[in-house]
Amino acid sequence: MDALLLSVLEAEPLHGYAIIEALQARSGGVLNVPTGTVYPALRRLEQAGYLASEWATVGGRKRRTYRLTSAGRTALAGERSAWREFATTIASVLEPRTAE
Amino acid sequence: MDALLLSVLEAEPLHGYAIIEALQARSGGVLNVPTGTVYPALRRLEQAGYLASEWATVGGRKRRTYRLTSAGRTALAGERSAWREFATTIASVLEPRTAE
DNA sequence: GCCTATCTATAGACACTCTACATGTAGAAC
DNA sequence: GTTCTACATGTAGAGTGTCTATAGATAGGC
Numbered sequence: 001m002d003a004l005l006l007s008v009l010e011a012e013p014l015h016g017y018a019i020i021e022a023l024q025a026r027s028g029g030v031l032n033v034p035t036g037t038v039y040p041a042l043r044r045l046e047q048a049g050y051l052a053s054e055w056a057t058v059g060g061r062k063r064r065t066y067r068l069t070s071a072g073r074t075a076l077a078g079e080r081s082a083w084r085e086f087a088t089t090i091a092s093v094l095e096p097r098t099a100e
Numbered sequence: 101m102d103a104l105l106l107s108v109l110e111a112e113p114l115h116g117y118a119i120i121e122a123l124q125a126r127s128g129g130v131l132n133v134p135t136g137t138v139y140p141a142l143r144r145l146e147q148a149g150y151l152a153s154e155w156a157t158v159g160g161r162k163r164r165t166y167r168l169t170s171a172g173r174t175a176l177a178g179e180r181s182a183w184r185e186f187a188t189t190i191a192s193v194l195e196p197r198t199a200e
Numbered sequence: 201g202c203c204t205a206t207c208t209a210t211a212g213a214c215a216c217t218c219t220a221c222a223t224g225t226a227g228a229a230c
Numbered sequence: 231g232t233t234c235t236a237c238a239t240g241t242a243g244a245g246t247g248t249c250t251a252t253a254g255a256t257a258g259g260c
Contacts, residue, residue, distance in 0.1 A: 017236095040217090062238070083191075093131070202259100208255090211251090216246090218244085222241080
């Protein structure tokens with residue numbers, strides 16, 4: 001989850017609601033992450049120093065916009081390589097061997 | 101986890117300890133799954149009807165050997181496709197360029 | 201006798217996700 | 231003018247599963 005959030009915030013800062021929409025869009029509509037997952041996760045990541053937030057009012061609605069910090073960029077790089085390693089490991093167990 | 105267990109039991113029945121070693125071997129030593137994870141998981145899978153077990157005594161030591169049931173084979177196929185879909189989805193968010 | 205490897209198993213802590221709830225604005229539909 | 235949908239944030243509590251730590255037991259090497 002953390003990696004996904006950091007990833008959608010890589011290109012541009014977004015607020016919570018937009019992040020959820022971005023996740024859906026990027027995954028082709030598959031990912032449907034509930035607010036009860038996203039908002040606490042964003043706070044956790046801010047607490048960890050990977051994100052920074054600012055309040056803004058757009059069209060009478062208040063938004064909390066999150067952006068990646070430099071520590072967040074480093075963390076994202078780590079999450080990416082961790083994911084690749086993880087995916088490779090799982091695949092090595094799960095997928096039948098073709099070259100044995 | 102469930103998928104990994106079903107997968108190592110696909111070719112041949114194994115007992116818990118051997119399953120842990122098989123997971124390590126297949127993953128190139130990366131996966132180090134503790135017994136506190138494996139044994140409850142095996143019971144859960146047996147409860148679900150995906151595995152069946154038999155006790156055997158080999159060299160004075162008691163072993164509980166698990167084997168895949170036909171329902172387990174079906175479940176494994178489902179887990180495999182679920183994993184592929186999941187991995188594709190995560191990758192599409194994490195690495196947008198590769199999944200366009 | 202002691203240590204390591206083999207073998208199974210449980211209890212409790214820990215972390216995270218999900219459901220459901222709680223609150224409020226803006227604009228379109230009727 | 232009221233109702234519905236979309237926008238927008240947030241918390242509480244349940245549920246699930248993994249990990250750490252612990253426990254007991256046999257076999258074989260030193």
